[in-house]
Amino acid sequence: TLLCNGYIGCSPLYPTVAISIRTLAVFRQTHRVCPRLSIQAEVRKLCHMHNVPYHRYLADQYSMAYDVYLEILHRVDIRVKKAMQHDSPDWRLKNACPACFYKLEDEPPLQFSFMCQMDGNNSLKRTNAAVRRQEDRVDTRKMRSDYWLHASQVDQFKDEVKVRQSMHGKQKGMAEDDEDFDLDSDSNWVDDKSDPVSVCIERWKNAGPEQCKRMFALFDECGIFLSACRHGTVLLICDMIQSGELAKYPLAVVDKLIDVFGDDIAAAFDIGCTFEKTLAKSSLGPKAKTHHLRMVVGAFHGHAHNRGCQLNWHPLYVPGMGRADLEGCERIFSSSNELAATTHHASKFHRWQAIEEHYKFWDEDKYAALSTYMFNHYREALKIIQEGSAELEELKLALCLTDSDFNGFLEQERAYLQGLKKEPPEETLRFEYVEGLENLAKARYATVELVKSGRHISSCERKLEKAQATVERLEDQIGIEARWDDKSSEYQAARLKLKERKYRKALDELERLVVQRLFELSKLNVSGTGYKLRTQIAKALQRRSEAIKHALQSYNTLAAKLSPPRPLLSWKQIVDYSFLGEFELLRLSRDDIREKPWAQPANREATIKYLQLQRAHEEIERLNAEMRRLRTAVRDEEHETQCVLRKLSESTSRSDNLLALEVERRWAMRSAINAVHTQRLDRIKRWAGFTGRRGAGRRLGSVLPGECVGAAAEQDEIAEDIPEHNIEDEEEVAQQLEGMVDFVCQVE
Known part of the structure; x- marks a missing residue:
């Protein structure tokens, strides 16, 4: 009777309070467009409107009625899907985005069947009830939608990436038999600095050892990992349970996507370079290779990767990628971050329910914006083609280049970057020996000066003895019979290389600080970042700017001392995030690349315009x-x-x-x-x-x-x-x- 009159009771058998369906519907739509609005806030509003004092039990009653309302909508939705014949397995996934999946019989083939993006986010955490000194209420209700990958589907990949002990030993405080310690097995590519992926492992937290991806015991669910198509429609979601962003989550997502969509998928991940190697070494490797899965890195995140990595995984350098930036996950999380306040202390079911409701509405919005996406991207691509074609032709005439030259430049640059090897151990020992000789000379000079002045300080004698012992130890290790002096050819050659080494270290430090600045700038603009966090980030940026200036000054000093001198950098150059890819070109190698055609600034600018034009046509x-x-x-x-x-x-x-x-x-x-x-x-x-x-x-x-x-x-x-x-x-x-x-x- 209540339902027929437009009301839902707050208890199943003998309700004394009922809430109108209209009120619940208004809250649902308001909550969908403003996820920050909680049931408690809604009930407080209603209490003020009806001049009723607020009590906590009123919010509980409203929540019960709202659960019933959503369950009714869910059951109606099931009936509608059945009538429309939309209830087959994976129907939603196969029809999530008509632009991506509604393929036609006579359309020309594309290089990639569709493009997706995936990433993890830890905003939608759920606090462990035991931490709150409460007990979880028994609730057998499960997730309703097929957005979710169940824990069993994810955990089948938990042992794919084997535990490997670090070269420096296991980290203290880490359990030895934790089943989630999925450190990437083949870390030979981690230790080999010549591999561009190794730089990304050091730079990106979610690309590092799985032992580091731990989460406080405070949380049961530590966030979500999701994938979306290039237009932003959410495809799959899985809970990150009591862990950080482990490799098993993207592995499970990739497995499902291949099962449903088959061949020629391009998947973007902020650590796509590292994950591609993890994927190849897992049991999914042959499957991914058979179905021609292609991993890439998002356009924005790609600028924080080193140059060698960009040439292989940045969308600008991957044929067939078009103009998609594949950074949609950041936009999705920017929206869902507003939901976090209502899910941190919710029950497991209510958290699932809130996330499902949010992303259903998000997908409806993305469908409504599909033609806008096409309109804007088509107009942008046409503008690039119209303006860029004329500019490129002028550059080709001025530089006497052809289209084949641009592709040749990229191949030559890849070959050069692969040739930048880590210094051999024996060379490192020689550097330490030269530094030891310099320290020994300084210690002797200081001791002699003290003796001349008639003073005797035991600390100077200890320094001299220590420097002498270090030099003798290094001589034994290297196998030097006659000690080098400042006139010996070996000493002069090692000293010259030591200057180059200090230059490289200064360059590495400058690049590290610029990358950190880029990451903090991206955090500063994330929707939902609180005032205190924004203040901390702003202060960190201010400190980082001072550190960058000092690192820049140190780099320019060392660059000028080299023979021949290396290019000096300005503040304006390094604060441009697109310059990050150029750091690799400043590193020293046995060959002087300054006269190479591919390293010329004009040729590099023309190559970028050529690539942008190619991606616009795609x-x-x-x-x-x-x-x-x-x-x-x-x-x-x-x-x-x-x-x-x-x-x-x-x-x-x-x-x-x-x-x-x-x-x-x-x-x-x-x-x-x-x-x-x-x-x-x-x-x-x-x-x-x-x-x-x-x-x-x-x-x-x-x-x-x-x-x-x-x-x-x-x-x-x-x-x-x-x-x-x-x-x-x-x-x-x-x-x-x-x-x-x-x-x-x-x-x-």
């Missing part, structure tokens, strides 16, 4: 396919929905008739969004630079009901025959669409 090619997919999906969805509505309405079953009303209600909003998509796609189609096919196509492997096929074909034919002068004015169309949306909102 973006146009992919957008042409995605736009036609979206147009076809919009057409097919309309006719599929109309067929289902007709079938349910004509049924003699009362429940089917009611279900038809629910389908119609949902379709009202969806059709308004689809109308906006069609209008934007039509605008793009009329651009002078548009190169895609017009009209809709036919989904690969799909068969529409007989009555829908004829209607769809008829609509395509009519749409193609509309003359240009009959297209409605843009402002008039926008006003009509706004009216439709207002009407739908009123009905809702």
Whole structure:
């Protein structure tokens, strides 16, 4: 009776308090657009509106009614999916984004079937009940949606990456038999400094040893790891349980994506370079290789990787990637960070429920913004092609270059960077020996001066004895019979190399500080960063700037002392994050690269323009396919929905008739969004630079009901025959669409 009158009771058997469905619906929509709004805040608001003192039990009652409301919506959703035949396994995943997955029969092949991005975030933690001196209430309810990868699916990869003892011994305080110690097995590439990936392992926390990825016992769930398509639609989520960002999470995500989508997937990860090696050494390695999985690094994070890494994994240097930055996970987490305050102390089920609700609404927003994404990216790519083509042609004429030269420059640079090897151990000993000789000379001079002045200090004698012992030890290790002096050729050669070594160390320190500054700048702009944390980051940036200035001064001093002198750097150069990739070129090697064609600034600038132009053409090619997919999906969805509505309405079953009303209600909003998509796609189609096919196509492997096929074909034919002068004015169309949306909102 309560439900029929629009109310939900706060207890199942003998309710004394009921809350209107309208109130719950308003809170749900408000919470979806403002995740910070908690049930407690909503109840306090209602108490003030109704002049009722607030009590904690009122929030508990509201929460119970809200759970029932969401369960009703979930069960209705199941019935709608069944009626629409959207209840097959992985249906949501296969149809999450029509631009990515609604492939057509006659579309040209793309280098990558689709692009996704994945990353972890620790904002959505859940505090352990024992820490709060409470006991978790028994709640057998599970996660409702198929967004989640269950713990069992993730834990099958927990032993994929074997534990390996560090060269410097196990870290103190670490358990020896912890099952989550999944340190990457082959660390030969960690110790080999010539491998660009080794630099990333030192630089990125989530690329380092798994022993370091521990989380305080304060939390049960320490965050989430998710993947999304290039348009930002969330595909998969898994809980990071009592750990940091372990390798098992991305391994489980990759395994599921390959199972569902098959070949030619491009996956972006902020440590994609390191993870590709981890993946190759796991049991998923042959599977990933067979299905041609390609790991890349996001465009922004890629600038914090060293140059050798960028040339292999940055999207700018990977053919087929287009203009996608693949940094959508940061935008997703920027939104979900606002949800964190309501999940830290929630029960396990309520945390799942809140995350599911948030990302369902996020995906609805991403679908509504699909045509906007295509509109903006198509316009940007066309601008790059129109302006960049002329600029590149001028540079090619001025520098006497061809397109093949640019690809050759990249190959030559890769070969050079691979040749930068770590100094051999015997050379390190020689450097220590030269430094020992210098320290011994200083200690002798200080002792002689003290003797001349008639003083005797035992500390100077101890320093002299220690310096003498160090030199003798190094002579034994190296095998030097006659001690070097400042006139010997061996001493002079080692001293020259020692200068180069100090130069390299100064360069490494400068690069490290610039990278840290980049990371802190990115944190400063994250939505949800509190005032105190922003203040701390701002102070750290101020200190970092002073440290960078000192490191820059030290670098320039040492660079000038070399023969020939190395290029001096300015503050303006190093604060540009895109300069990070150039640090590798300043490192010394046996060959002087300053005269190499690929190292010339003008040639490097032309190469970048060439690559940007190539990626812009690839973006146009992919957008042409995605736009036609979206147009076809919009057409097919309309006719599929109309067929289902007709079938349910004509049924003699009362429940089917009611279900038809629910389908119609949902379709009202969806059709308004689809109308906006069609209008934007039509605008793009009329651009002078548009190169895609017009009209809709036919989904690969799909068969529409007989009555829908004829209607769809008829609509395509009519749409193609509309003359240009009959297209409605843009402002008039926008006003009509706004009216439709207002009407739908009123009905809702």
